[in-house]
Amino acid sequence: MLIPHPLLGLRDAQEFTYLGDAALIGRPAPEAGEAAFCDYVFLRDNPAGIHRELWFHEQGDRSWLVVTRNTLTHEILGAELATDVARRSA
Amino acid sequence: MKFSGFKVVKEALTGHRGWGPLWRDPEPQAAYDIIVVGGGGHGLATAFYLAKEFGQARVAVLEKGWLGSGNIGRNTTIIRSNYLLPGNEPFYEFSMKLWENLEQETNFNSMVSQRGIINLIHTDAQRDAYRRRGNAMRLAGADAELLDREGVRARLPYLNFDNARFPIKGGLMQARAGTARHDGVAWGYARGADQRGVDLIQNCEVTGLRIENGAVQGVETTRGFIGAKKVGVAVAGSSSRVMSMAGMRLPIESHVLQAFVSEGLKPLIDTVITFGAGHFYISQSDKGGLVFGGDIDGYNSYAQRGNLPVIEDVAEGGMALMPMIGRARLLRAWGGVMDMSMDGSPIIDRTPVEGLYLNAGWCYGGFKATPASGYAFAHLLATDRPHETAAAYRLDRFARGHLIDEKGAGAQPNLH
Known part of the structure; x- marks a missing residue:
């Protein structure tokens, strides 16, 4: 798989490590309560199809990306810097 | 038809004309007592033990493709019970003991080979x-x-x-x-379940779960609605997809x-x-x-x-x-x-929906667990109580903090 890094162009997915669903950017507020944190830590949508997910460019520029990928075909549809995504949703 | 050495010799001498299909290909009935979703190893084993050990006859297995078309046909066939934690090891040892007697129980050559x-x-x-x-x-x-x-x-x-x-x-x-011969395990359980009256319905994909007043009424399928008092889901690999039909998110x-x-x-x-x-x-x-x-x-x-x-x-x-x-x-x-x-261990439990049961989360280790998984899930479906060796495989253990984390690595979905 080749990931279209927004700054570095197409990079081999082997340079990255994978974290999971991009929804993990949205950590609950500290006072959100135990149930909210339990959901955050353990539960996943796990969709078959389009999935937005966090990849870390560990052997590259060490940026976090949000990659949009189809879990049924492994087709990568886009990538953006996770900081941009986080700022937009903040 | 019963397999035996005598039967093999007889067929060899008479041109192999006496071998029939191993199971029927029935039309789905309007309703069953128990529907097992998923005709893989665990689903077929569940149906087999429901019929054999728990006297349940009005049982159907619904499979979207053909029997054994998922991970029971895609594994590396290893059976073992070398786990550490008390929530796991008795279960896998129970499975090992069922493996040791599997071929006698199903009258089918599953090529169980205890080679260590x-x-x-x-x-x-x-x-x-x-x-x-x-x-x-x-x-x-x-x-x-x-x-x-x-x-x-x-x-x-x-x-x-x-x-x-x-x-x-x-x-x-x-x-x-x-x-063990992985496909042979599925076929042995399928044949054994069919002989005991279970309907094995292939090319029948579940497209929805009908739930009224918090209780399951049956399943919508590509071959129409089928009613059921209880629905057991054993579709590892696709558990999140199927359980999302009941509005559930899983730790998977x-x-x-x-x-x-x-x-x-x-x-x-x-x-x-x-x-x-x-x-x-x-x-x-x-x-x-x-x-x-x-x-x-x-x-x-x-x-x-x-x-x-x-x-x-x-x-x-x-x-x-x-x-x-x-x-x-x-x-x-x-x-x-x-x-x-999220802890590397499976789930065999009831769900918040009355009559809906879940068998999921097998990570890489589903094949070796096939007999005990089927037995324990059948026990749960038939009696509403967990089997004694599977009592720790609760869905709410994540919220309660009672993880069964063999690797001791915390919440991550890539353990074993």
């Missing part, structure tokens, strides 16, 4: 950990034997004992472990795990060898192919195929362990979709 398994040790710390694991296994009634370096060398002289990074210092052996991610087989070779490996440090394990099929695998690819996938970097990684592990296989040609590579649960 050896987990290799490379460091003092790992020896301590395996000694503890072996003791835990023996406390649960399983067998375990700690081998020193020469003990491993006597059995497996062809391994590279002096790898600079991972020299082999010993091994933990379970002699009763081994392999679906990942692809690859496996490989070489061309047929003369008898070479008479056991199962795991090289955990190198992400590699290997055995040899009765046909001669070296069957081996390694780690999951590591990203969410429903694709049933993986990518080349993991193939390279597995091949490197193999070369580090036994350089002699370097010239064997790879015959096939394939991938299966795993329910990777």
Whole structure:
């Protein structure tokens, strides 16, 4: 798989490590309560199809990306810097 | 039709005209007492034990493709009960005991072969950990034997004992472990369930769960609505997709795990060898192919195929362990979709929906668990109480903090 890094162009997915669903950017507020944190830590949508997910460019520029990928075909549809995504949703 | 040596001889002498289909191909009835969603190993085993042990006759298994078309046909056929934790080990040992009597129970040759398994040790710390694991296994009634370096060398002289990074210092052996003919397991359970009146309905995909007032009424399928008092979901790999029809999110991610087989070779490996440090394990099929695998690819996938970097990684592990296989040609590579649960252990439990039951989260370890998973799920479906060996596999254990985390690695869906 080749990931279209927004700054570095197409990079081999082997340079990255994978974290999971991009929804993990949205950590609950500290006072959100135990149930909210339990959901955050353990539960996943796990969709078959389009999935937005966090990849870390560990052997590259060490940026976090949000990659949009189809879990049924492994087709990568886009990538953006996770900081941009986080700022937009903040 | 009963399989026997006499029957084989008789058919050989009469032109093999007496072999019939192994199971019926029934039309779905309007309603059943229990519907099992998923005609894979666990679903078929569940139906078999429901009929045989719990006297349930009005049972159907719904399968979207053909029987055994998922992970029961995509694994590396290893059976073992070498777990550590009290929530796991008695369950897997129960499974091992069911394996030992499986062919007599189903009257079907599932080629259960107790050729043993050896987990290799490379460091003092790992020896301590395996000694503890072996003791835990023996406390649960399983067998375990700690081998020193020469003990491993006597059995497996062809391994590279002096790898600079991972020299082999010993091994933990379970002699009763081994392999089984994976498809034969599914077929044996299917035939046994069918003979006891279970309807095995293929090409029947569940497209919705009908739930009224918090209780399940039946399932919507591509062949119409089928009513049921209880619905048991055993669709590992697709558990999140099916349970989302009931509005549930699961502590599971679906990942692809690859496996490989070489061309047929003369008898070479008479056991199962795991090289955990190198992400590699290997055995040899009765046909001669070296069957081996390694780690999951590591990203969410429903694709049933993986990518080349993991193939390279597995091949490197193999070369580090036994350089002699370097010239064997790879015959096939394939991938299966795993329910990777957040603590590496499975779920066999009721759900918040009355009458809806879940069997999921088997990670890489579903095949060896097939008999006990079926038995325990049947026990739960029939009696509404968990089987004594599966009592820890609760869905709410994540919220309660009672994880069954063999690796001690915290919440992550890529354990084992």
